[in-house]
Amino acid sequence: MSIRVRHAVVIGGGIAGLTAAYRLRQALGPEVDITVCEASASVGGKLRTLTMDSGPVDVGAEAFIRRRPEVLSLAGELGLSAELVTPSSVRPVIWADGSAHTLPPGAFMGIPASEASIKGLKGLVSPAAERYAAGEAERPFTWEPGADLSLAELVRERFGEEVVRKSIDPLIAGVYAGDSSTVGVRAAIPELARALDSGAATLTAAVRGAFTPTAGSGPVFATFRNGYQTLLNALARAAGAEVRLSASARVLSRAGQRWRTDVASDADIVILALPGHALAGLLSGHAPAAAAAAGEIRHASSAVVTFSFGDDSVLPEWSGVLVAAGEKLDAKAVTLTSRKWPHQGGRGLLRVSLGRFGDDPPVTAFPDESLVRVARADLRVLTGIDVDPRAATVQRWPDGLPQYEPGHQRRVKAIEEGILQLPGIGVAGGYLHGVGVPACIASADAAVTKAIGDVAG
Ligand SMILES: Cc1cc2nc3c(=O)[nH]c(=O)nc-3n(C[C@H](O)[C@H](O)[C@H](O)COP(=O)(O)OP(=O)(O)OC[C@H]3O[C@@H](n4cnc5c(N)ncnc54)[C@H](O)[C@@H]3O)c2cc1C
Known part of the structure; x- marks a missing residue:
């Protein structure tokens, strides 16, 4: 089988897009040009590691589930297995009716x-x-x-x-x-x-x-010692792609047997690894039913306010607090990062997550000072922490989380059936078969397999 591919383009530089670029490189070899076009000023999408008080902290996704193999295998392939760390045995609590409760076991x-x-x-x-x-x-x-x-x-x-x-x-x-x-x-x-x-x-x-737990299967979650940036850097290196930042694709059209976008030269393969809400516009001229289905997927906006207190003495002995529905609080969860992750111990780090689906206006519409004020007020109620943090940072995630509503699988089927009619096009991302990082990686693998299969001759 010979594959006649000279140029492959990936639209969207989140984990799905970077994984797709890496898989394209593996499948197509060193001669093929690969371009990743990312709308924002940096790659990573919902994976973002910042430096706070001289150490790394993830302000988007902070972990992944070990029950699924994708991140573990990808980390292994990229030589990153030694970078993986697991959480402590400290447990989270549920906040309901104004007090903390243990999580029902099992x-x-x-x-x-x-x-x-x-x-x-x-x-x-x-x-x-x-x-x-x-x-x-x-x-x-x-x-x-x-x-x-x-x-x-x-x-x-x-x-x-x-x-x-x-x-x-x-x-x-x-x-x-x-x-x-x-x-x-x-x-x-x-x-x-x-x-x-x-x-x-x-x-x-x-x-x-x-969900029968497998004996000896170890902790449920893991993460990267120095944050998800480690994975992003390794993927970008291994993909050997040209990365174009601030390159927001608005057009996808046919150019003979190839595909044309407004952000890169014509390509034999285009992997669309952008959020569901951004997909509809690019697909509407080619697969209207798929575009309509993508447009039906609703998203929730949220914000993560991260605090550093310098040491752990102020943090309660919980790994986090999950807030029950109906409580008079803006926070939906607090992750006591320095209690949950031993490698982050001693830094007094915690994250307050604000915002729920359907909020009007969404939490992302408020200025940093308001979000920090609200997060500190809720933190006082939930954990009793009432001292000034050494540092605080706000990360907004507008339309950051797709809602897996009833009917979601029908929509995804419509998207994938539409894509089947478009040779050389693949779709990947957290709105398809699971929002978690492992599922995003799996979707990138499937998108690349589909697109290469189309053009293999
Ligand atoms: C606050 C938060 C916490 C989370 N925590 C976890 C967790 O702990 N564990 C876990 O497994 N998952 C977690 N998730 C979910 C997971 O992070 C995401 O589902 C996943 O990172 C999505 O990856 P993606 O590549 O599909 O999309 P994205 O990360 O959204 O990447 C898509 C990229 O496409 C770009 N783009 C958009 N439009 C265009 C365009 N027109 N042209 C070019 N580029 C474009 C965007 O700028 C973005 O960089 C979390 C998500 C959020 C928001």
Whole structure:
């Protein structure tokens, strides 16, 4: 098989785009020109490592899940395995009804997976709610295979409203900056949907069946000792691509057998690795149904305010605080970075995450001083920290997190079917098959395989 590719372009320089550039280089060899066009002034997208008080700190994504193989293998390929670190055993708490509660043990995304996790709801929910949850196994359960419910609809019926607000929503807010009413079971937790489709007798049994922890599998999360910048640098080096910054693509058109953009010379392959909301404009002339589906994906805006206190003595002995729905606070989560990550210990670092899907105006519309003030006020309530930080920094993420709503898989199918009709085009990113960094890497691999397959002759 010979592949006639002279030039490949990647639009979007986030983790999906940089991974795509690297995979293109691996597949096409050293002779092919590869150009990465990034709209902003730096690559990385939602991965951003800043220097604060002379040390690195991630102000976008801060970790990845080890259960999926993609980051671990990519780090291995790039010689970065020794850079990976895992969290301490210190646990987070849930903030509900004005006080801190331990997380129910053995739950997945807050959904009880065993009798022990139902018992662990004690104190977090009212005795009546606890009794209702405990009766889940006794109540008849019907699940229509293929049903596409929101997580709130499913869990409310089986465990009750309080479990939704106090156990599920705090975790969903942490991942999607949304709540369980706008997150679809099928889109966000496909393993759970599969267990339900295959006839689990109760929701507890379905969760247990979908997520049996493997003995000796180690910590759930990991990250890079010096932040995600380590991965970004290594990927950019290995890709050997020309990186064009402040290059925002607005046009994608056909030029004979090749593709033309307004940010690079004509290419045989174009990987579109931009956020879902930016994809629609580029696709509308070629795949209108795919463009319409991409345009339907809604996004949440959020902001991360990071503080450095210089030492850890002010931090409570928690790894973080997840805030239940309905609390009168702007913060949805606090990560006590220096407690959670031993390699960050001693710096008194923490991150306050503000903003939820549907906020009007979005949190990103407010000036830095307001966001720092609000974050400090909520920090006082949640952790008792009332001393001046040594440093504070604000990172806004406008439309930063796609919402995996019911119907999401139908939209993604429409996007991918549209792309199938466009030879040499691939799509990758966190709005397709998972918002996490491992899923973004997997989407880049798939996009490159598809696009190269199209042009291989
Ligand atoms: C605050 C926050 C915390 C998170 N925490 C975690 C975490 O701990 N673990 C985890 O696994 N995931 C986390 N995520 C999710 C994860 O970081 C993202 O889903 C992932 O980084 C998205 O990567 P991407 O390459 O798909 O998109 P992006 O990172 O959005 O990259 C797309 C790039 O395309 C560029 N672009 C846009 N339009 C154009 C255009 N027209 N032309 C050229 N370039 C364009 C953008 O500037 C951007 O750089 C978090 C996300 C956020 C916002």
